[in-house]
Amino acid sequence: MPKVTIDGKTIEVADGTTILQAARMLGKEVAPPAMCFYTNLKTSGGYCRTCLVKVSKGSDKDPRPMPKLVASCRTPIMDGMEVQNNTSPEVIDARKGVVEFLLINHPLDCPVCDQAGECHLQDLSYENGSAKTRTEFERRTFNKIEIGNKIQLHMTRCILCYRCVKVAEQITDGRVHGVINRGDHSEISTYIEEVIDNDFSGNVIDVCPVGALTDKTFRFKSRVWFTKPMSAHRTCDKCSGKVTLWYQGDEVLRTTGRKDQWGEVEEFICNTCRFDKKLTSDWTIEGPTIVDKHSVISANHYEGMIIPNELTLNDIKKLPLLEKNTDGNTEF
Amino acid sequence: MGKKILLKHDHVSGIQGYEVYRKMGGYTSVERALKNMTPNEVTEEVKKSGLRGRGGAGFPTGLKWSFMAKPKGVKRYLVCNADESEPGTFKDRYLMSRIPHLLIEGMIASSYALGANTAYIYIRGEFFYIARILENAINEAYANGWLGKNILDSNYSLDLFVHTGAGAYICGEETALLESLEGKRGNPRIKPPFPAVKGAWDCPTVVNNVETIAAVVPIINDGGEAYSKVGIGKSTGTKLISASGHINKPGVYEIEMGITVEDFIYSDEYCGGILNGKKLKAVVAGGSSVPILPADLILKTANGKPRLMSYESLADGGFTTGTMLGSGGFIVMDETTSIVKNLWNFTRFYHHESCGQCSPCREGTAWMEKVLHKILDGQGSLTDIDLLWEIQRKIEGNTICPLGEAAAWPVASAIRHFKSEFEEYVKNPSSINDVKHYFEVNKLEMA
Ligand SMILES: Cc1cc2nc3c(=O)[nH]c(=O)nc-3n(C[C@H](O)[C@H](O)[C@H](O)COP(=O)(O)O)c2cc1C
Ligand code: SF4
Ligand code: SF4
Ligand code: FES
Numbered sequence: 023m024p025k026v027t028i029d030g031k032t033i034e035v036a037d038g039t040t041i042l043q044a045a046r047m048l049g050k051e052v053a054p055p056a057m058c059f060y061t062n063l064k065t066s067g068g069y070c071r072t073c074l075v076k077v078s079k080g081s082d083k084d085p086r087p088m089p090k091l092v093a094s095c096r097t098p099i100m101d102g103m104e105v106q107n108n109t110s111p112e113v114i115d116a117r118k119g120v121v122e123f124l125l126i127n128h129p130l131d132c133p134v135c136d137q138a139g140e141c142h143l144q145d146l147s148y149e150n151g152s153a154k155t156r157t158e159f160e161r162r163t164f165n166k167i168e169i170g171n172k173i174q175l176h177m178t179r180c181i182l183c184y185r186c187v188k189v190a191e192q193i194t195d196g197r198v199h200g201v202i203n204r205g206d207h208s209e210i211s212t213y214i215e216e217v218i219d220n221d222f223s224g225n226v227i228d229v230c231p232v233g234a235l236t237d238k239t240f241r242f243k244s245r246v247w248f249t250k251p252m253s254a255h256r257t258c259d260k261c262s263g264k265v266t267l268w269y270q271g272d273e274v275l276r277t278t279g280r281k282d283q284w285g286e287v288e289e290f291i292c293n294t295c296r297f298d299k300k301l302t303s304d305w306t307i308e309g310p311t312i313v314d315k316h317s318v319i320s321a322n323h324y325e326g327m328i329i330p331n332e333l334t335l336n337d338i339k340k341l342p343l344l345e346k347n348t349d350g351n352t353e354f
Numbered sequence: 355m356g357k358k359i360l361l362k363h364d365h366v367s368g369i370q371g372y373e374v375y376r377k378m379g380g381y382t383s384v385e386r387a388l389k390n391m392t393p394n395e396v397t398e399e400v401k402k403s404g405l406r407g408r409g410g411a412g413f414p415t416g417l418k419w420s421f422m423a424k425p426k427g428v429k430r431y432l433v434c435n436a437d438e439s440e441p442g443t444f445k446d447r448y449l450m451s452r453i454p455h456l457l458i459e460g461m462i463a464s465s466y467a468l469g470a471n472t473a474y475i476y477i478r479g480e481f482f483y484i485a486r487i488l489e490n491a492i493n494e495a496y497a498n499g500w501l502g503k504n505i506l507d508s509n510y511s512l513d514l515f516v517h518t519g520a521g522a523y524i525c526g527e528e529t530a531l532l533e534s535l536e537g538k539r540g541n542p543r544i545k546p547p548f549p550a551v552k553g554a555w556d557c558p559t560v561v562n563n564v565e566t567i568a569a570v571v572p573i574i575n576d577g578g579e580a581y582s583k584v585g586i587g588k589s590t591g592t593k594l595i596s597a598s599g600h601i602n603k604p605g606v607y608e609i610e611m612g613i614t615v616e617d618f619i620y621s622d623e624y625c626g627g628i629l630n631g632k633k634l635k636a637v638v639a640g641g642s643s644v645p646i647l648p649a650d651l652i653l654k655t656a657n658g659k660p661r662l663m664s665y666e667s668l669a670d671g672g673f674t675t676g677t678m679l680g681s682g683g684f685i686v687m688d689e690t691t692s693i694v695k696n697l698w699n700f701t702r703f704y705h706h707e708s709c710g711q712c713s714p715c716r717e718g719t720a721w722m723e724k725v726l727h728k729i730l731d732g733q734g735s736l737t738d739i740d741l742l743w744e745i746q747r748k749i750e751g752n753t754i755c756p757l758g759e760a761a762a763w764p765v766a767s768a769i770r771h772f773k774s775e776f777e778e779y780v781k782n783p784s785s786i787n788d789v790k791h792y793f794e795v796n797k798l799e800m801a
Contacts, residue, residue: 068544069711071752090751096544119748123717156741159724182710201539201710204522206720208710 024101028052028075029109041094041105042073046284053284054107055117055146057124057231058183059095061286066188067095070181071120072146076113079104091116114150121151127162127206128232129178137233139246142285143181164209169199169218172238172297173227177209180234186210186226193290194220210234221260224296228279228287239297240268240276249275251311256304260292266311267302274300280311356623357584357610359572359592360565364452370487372494375455381500383574387463388508391574396467400570402578404590409435409526409563410641410681411756412665415570421550422468423558431559432470433535434461434567436477436484437519437526440641441703442683445594446564448606450477450484453568454491458514460567462500463574465512468560473514476531479521488516523707527755528561530709541709542755563681565594586612589664593679595624599686602626615639615661615668616653619686632688636771639668640680642700643760645767646693647677673767692786693772694779697764698726704761715758718749722765729776732783739776743769 023034028045029052035044043061045053054075059067067073073095077088082102091113094105107113125147132138164177182201187210190197199212212218218226227235249268256263268276277296279287299305368374375381387396401416422430434457438446450457457475465473477485492514495501503511517535519525525534529543532554553559569591573581582590589611598604601619603626609618618624619634628634637652638644655661656675661668668679687696705719722745725738746762753759769776779786 068754069713071713074752093544116748116752120713120752123713123721123748126717126721157721159721181713182716184711203710204524205705205708205710206716208716 024099024103026099026103026105028105029107035099038098041075041077041092041097041099041103042067044099045075045094045105045107050283052107054094055142055150056095056284057142057146057181058185060185060188060229061284062288062290063185063188063192063229066185068093069184070124072117072124072150074113074116074120076106076110077103078106078110117150118152121147122156124181125151125155126157126159128181129161129163131179135179135233136236136241136246137179137230140285141233142231162206167212168238169212169235170223172224172293173218174236174238174241175210176234176236177211178234179232180210180230181232182208182210183231185229185231186235189225189229189290190218190220190223193225194218194222196220221292221294222290224293225279225287225290228281228290231285237276237296239300243275244270251313253280253308253311254305255308256295256299256306258292258295261295262289262291263295264289265291265295265305267305267307272302274302356608356613357592358608359581359584360449360456360568360594361453361606361608364448369453370451370491372455372491372498375453376498379575380455381459383459383571384462384466384500385506387466387574388506388510393467393469396463396574399573399578400467403569403573403581404578404585404588405566405569405573405581406589406665407563408565408569408593408681410440410643412679415562415566418550418562419464419468419560421548422560423551424469425558429472429555429557430468430470431554431557432461432465432468432473433528433531433554433559433561434473434475434564435526435528435531435561436475436481436564437523437531438481438564438681439478439521439523439526439707440643440681440683441700442596442598442638442685443641443681444596444598445606445682447481447484448596449564449568449594450481451487454484454487455495456568456571457488457564458491458495458500460570461514462495462505462512464560464562464567464570465514466510467570470560471511471513473512474535474554475514475516476525476535477516477518478525479519482518485516485518492516522709523703524709524755524757527757530755531561532559541711542757544754584610586662586664587666589666589679593663593682595663595682595684597625597684597686599684600629600632600688600691601686602629609663611662611664612667613663615663618663618684625684625686628686628688630688632690634686635689635691636687636693638677638683638685638687638764640678641683642685642703643756643763644678644680645673645676645763646771647675647767648771651675651771652677673763674770677767693768693775694726694786695730697768698723698730700764701726701761704757708757708761709755712752712754712758714749715753715761718745718758719761721745722761729779730786732779732786734776734780734783736777736780738780739769739773 025034026044031048054073056073057070074091075094079085081100167175201208202211227237249270252267254267265277266280267274279291363369363378397419405415406412461473522540524530525540527542530540534540549559585591592608595607607624620627634649636646636648638646655670665679670676701723705723708715708719710716725742746765749758750762
């Protein structure tokens with residue numbers, strides 16, 4: 023199995039593994055941020071350029087460094103490859119540039135955006151960006167588009183990661199939206215305002231890294247960090263039925279797919295599970311969803327608890343809210 | 355008179371049509387290849403010739419052909435890149451409209467070498483009249499047995515199609531071209547895989563420029579070695595140069611590689627000197643994307659040697675003091691030219707033509723245009739010049755396709771060599787004579 027060294031850490035991986043995947047196996051400290059790659063979507067990645075890394079040694083066979091930074095999500099590793107991510111000033115500098123590019127036209131309307139709190143662009147700019155902007159020009163804006171009665175497209179916030187296009191292509195039974203126009207005039211749009219109407223269309227909301235595609239049934243109901251995520255499932259003939267329910271009190275405010283530690287959905291879910299089953303009695307509750315402790319959502323995080331196999335609504339209500347103690351660890 | 359290989363007969367009356375073309379020795383390369391040579395032998399001749407791609411990057415053509423994957427039972431394609439949209443470049447247009455059969459002949463011989471039974475000429479939408487000329491020529495070639503089934507009883511068959519684009523510069527990038535050819539949105543693909551492995555409809559494909567394919571004809575006729583003796587060093591053969599700007603004789607010239615830049619600009623055989631006896635200020639030597647050079651550096655390299663029209667000599671000094679031969683779009687600017695205005699116009703072009711897939715190019719090209727526009731509007735500040743430098747630096751090398759670099763290099767080189775002009779505009783906005791007027795007269799709008 024080929025070996026790769028990323029920021030000084032070495033790992034053996036299967037043939038065909040990309041640098042990004044290998045870095046994720048090594049852990050958070052060496053994994054580059056990824057705004058467009060999505061594990062479960064074929065041909066995703068390559069667009070946003072946030073995952074750029076430096077290949078300082080191509081392989082044992084051909085040790086020459088690669089002439090340019092490469093998109094780690096689309097570059098397969100070779101045996102003996104050496105990669106620099108956070109240890110390369112060049113990478114840090116380039117990434118800072120990418121973040122700046124992604125932000126010059128972003129509305130930064132986080133205070134009124136449903137994505138705030140679980141927005142990858144917020145995390146990215148917090149971790150890799152600068153506090154000030156150097157642009158002074160009017161930002162690009164678009165009109166909002168209603169995509170059916172459940173989804174809204176707020177194109178102004180879109181970073182053109184193409185994930186929703188790939189979802190439509192790969193897991194719904196017919197893509198009716200895509201990118202129209204060119205350059206910074208590009209926009210995600212439905213073909214002649216056609217409505218995206220498909221059993222799996224709701225997944226575009228989950229994959230969208232920013233607040234461009236939002237769930238209309240959840241619109242403005244709550245900030246995400248005021249909701250409690252619970253893993254739950256039901257028997258569904260269309261999808262696995264495995265979801266995360268987002269509670270406020272007894273009420274399910276929204277339903278999403280279950281996301282892994284990289285914020286990616288593990289299994290795509292159908293629209294019935296997402297939009298139509300909003301009663302606790304529709305679901306078998308498995309327990310609180312483990313959320314990364316760095317996330318603002320972990321204000322309501324229950325890490326360390328012994329989780330019973332099935333919880334009743336009363337059990338959920340009794341769950342304590344988490345507090346962070348001074349050394350940053352969570353505690354009840 | 356300099357050596358002419360491709361345009362030897364361009365002024366012969368009737369050369370557009372089959373009869374005259376054939377009388378002047380046309381299609382002999384196909385006869386030679388199909389009757390006396392194996393496909394590999396043809397490729398070997400092209401390797402020997404030292405021919406390098408004329409589309410801009412200058413990649414050795416024979417080597418590119420030998421990279422073509424040849425899995426059994428899988429179709430292979432040859433695609434001719436006739437998208438020619440780089441500002442300042444118009445040589446393919448001339449060649450195709452003057453001597454269409456030269457391209458057809460080259461396509462047949464090259465397809466034979468690559469084992470392709472289907473080939474395409476992807477031509478930019480604005481060239482619809484040339485598409486007609488080519489289609490006519492193709493019909494004549496079919497009628498005379500040079501295309502179709504079992505050509506010259508050799509068992510080799512080839513179908514050739516002309517496909518028009520819809521007028522996007524990015525469709526000249528070879529993988530965007532293939533997407534467009536397949537009927538999709540013309541977005542460049544993420545490489546690898548390269549077209550030689552997975553190209554049109556996922557089959558192995560070679561994409562070559564019009565001039566590259568045309569040059570295969572004399573290489574087969576006279577042998578690779580004879581071709582390699584023309585030119586200088588690794589810049590073998592002749593090159594078509596599209597000369598434009600402030601010169602007495604703009605047009606397309608075939609030059610032997612290795613003539614001096616000075617000779618090219620000032621001799622009567624080529625550009626005939628600067629218009630109205632003015633002084634030379636700068637040259638963009640290889641199409642709008644290559645770095646601009648001031649007069650002293652285009653005529654002589656940094657170490658004082660005369661600059662030659664060749665890949666190596668134009669690149670001498672790297673980007674600090676050199677440039678690139680690129681596609682051979684030679685744009686000459688006299689002392690009255692505003693480098694900043696010209697740069698704004700180039701940048702406006704790249705902004706308009708970015709496909710928008712990757713963040714640095716999508717956002718960066720638009721941003722650079724806005725900053726330049728601001729400076730030309732008399733609103734600039736010194737920090738804007740630094741900002742421009744920073745933006746181009748953050749685009750370069752960080753994008754999916756080379757359009758990002760093509761947009762960054764003109765900005766970098768203009769600041770590198772003409773920074774004082776930017777500073778003058780910023781400090782003394784009245785020196786931007788008639789900017790508003792300039793915008794109006796030219797009916798230019800921000801892209
Ligand atoms: C933005 C962009 C535009 C391009 N336009 C053209 C073009 O119009 N014609 C062309 O031959 N090559 C063009 N190229 C280069 C092609 O990608 C490719 O390298 C070339 O067709 C290969 O042919 P060659 O090896 O014969 O030079 C362009 C490249 C880029 C990045
Ligand atoms: S709408 Fe969201 S998922 Fe779709 S391209 Fe834009 S940012 Fe990506
Ligand atoms: S560099 Fe520009 S043109 Fe090329 S893929 Fe990226 S956005 Fe498109
Ligand atoms: S995640 Fe690799 S380019 Fe976007």
